[in-house]
Amino acid sequence: MVTEPTTNGNTTGKGQSAPDKMVRFDKVVKRFGDLVVLRELDFEVAPAEHVTLIGPSGSGKTTILRLLMTLEKINDGYIWVDGEPLWHMDQGGKLVPANEKYLRRMRPKMGMVFQQFNLFPNMKVLRNVTEAPIYSLGMSKDEAVQRGREILELVGLSDKVDSYPSQLSGGQQQRVAIARALAMNPKILLLDEVTSALDPELVAEVLNVLRDIAHTTEITILCVTHEMQFAKDISHRVMMFDHGQIVEYGPPEKIFSDPEHDRTKSFLRAVLEAR
């Protein structure tokens, strides 16, 4: 299971789209000033696949999700989403850097749930969930409200539609944030440590909602978490990162109980001790 950094599961040729893949990182480079966070990172995620990213602090997990959500700019390489380049657009057969209009078309393919929820505090719960479908997707108000109510029911918050976020517990707020992301009907759900800002007793309600979504929908999930049991429950694959490189990857049963790499072993030991 130990793999070379440049051949991490990529089966597609360089600089090409991968129509059968939902996400493809192709020699992706990300720098912050002099700090190289991702150095020619390659990996692929299949449609409906659930991948958990683990690794020590600073290994680049968040950066990967933020690049996909277009919250950070790529420095080199290509990211393909659903068969299309994310940071580039086709101009007369050549890939040129994407403009804002192109990015706005691509973004709805991804939905992100943040560690700090980032709900809009000035809007009621229902409006938080309907705002983007109405104004980003152009959905009719009636349809957005109906769908919003359905999704809020799915996350167990039917009775909170008229509350403001500040009137909710952290766990409820995070479930609204999940509903808000799902309301856009994204193909890919990006989850960045979505339970680490929560009080311990509120973690389960959020993870249960996510388990439900993972098991009953066709959505592709990229998830960063320290909740190893949750990772085991939902992921098809776990990728261990260190210094922006994939150390190893494999099914959760394998990675968690019988990792090949010393870096993985010591990381998992540290996580277990921390609990």
Place this chain on the structure above:
Amino acid sequence: MIWDWNFALNEALPQMLGAFLKVTLLATILGSVVAMVLGLILALLRRSRIQLISRPTGWFIEFVRSTPLLVQLLFLFLVLPRVGITLPAFTIGIIGLGVHYATYTSEVYRAGIDGVPKGQWEAATALSLPPRRKWQDVILPQAIRNVLPALGNYVISMFKETPYLLAITVLDMVAIAKNIGSLNFKYLETFTIAGLIFLAASYPAAVLMRKLEIRLGH
């Protein structure tokens, strides 16, 4: 000099109260509307990514802030007619007050916008909200809520500077106080009343602002 109740209550007060409502208060309200709207526009222009817009806006704000209101009022009053723009003095006063204070409120808006947490901008981006919705529905409501007390305090300042309008022949309450005071040699009454009217208006306003600050958790 003794206090003349008859003059104070039956002559000075009605005239001065009239001037207060028609000039001082009206100028403050209209000037504030200009300052609030123009200040927001200036704040947004100053944030523009196009330097040809943001730079001159910054210079304009700096320039207006570093010259006295009185000079600006006189400048508008004396120069506008020369370039073919003839407006009533009161209108010029509104423009002068409004523009002057807009440069201050623009800074207040700027601070408010900068104070909106990064996560809010990122959530708006992640949800692909078009720029107009991002500003109108997410950023500005939060930014403005946070700076309402600061904006309110500028309204009170403007209110107290309306007597400058005298310089461009707009007779506000203070000017009336001086006029009827000099006609009757009863300055004590007229200026006492002027002070009391200012106090009666700005004290509740200040209390209201303080209440607002507390409610908004400042």
